[in-house]
Amino acid sequence: MDLMLVVAQSGGGNAGAAGMVAMLFSCFTFLISIVLGVIGIIGMWKVFDKADRPGWAALVPIYNCIVLLEIIGRPVWWLALLFIPLVNIVAGAIMMIDLAKSFGR
Incomplete structure (x- = not known):
């Protein structure tokens, strides 16, 4: 017997629909993450x-933070x-404020 057929028929109720919703949500979340990135x-x-x-x-993960620190005049440490x-939340906020100040805003 086909294993997929047995699994599909033995499942109770809406297990297949729940799996489909979970897959669609995962794909949607992945696409939103890519767009925001x-x-x-x-x-x-x-x-x-x-x-x-x-x-x-901007494409190199750690190097972009080092360049950002150079722009705002903070030490590399x-x-x-x-x-x-x-x-990191506080440091990131301070860095963004310093970035705005470095461009005169």
Whole structure:
């Protein structure tokens, strides 16, 4: 007997529908994550170009934080703060405020 047929027939009620909904939700979440990631990279690329830094640096995960720290004038050891839970939220907020100040806003 076909194993898939046995599993499909032995399932109770709406198990197949629940699996389909879970799969669609996962695909939708994945696509939204990709779109938001691309928007973030484009934004960081433009910030780096405006600060006369190479735009491709936005694509390299740790290096883009180092370049951002150089733009805002913070020491490189602040990179370690971004790996500490809860501290990274405060450090990130301070970095974004400093970034706005470095562009005169």
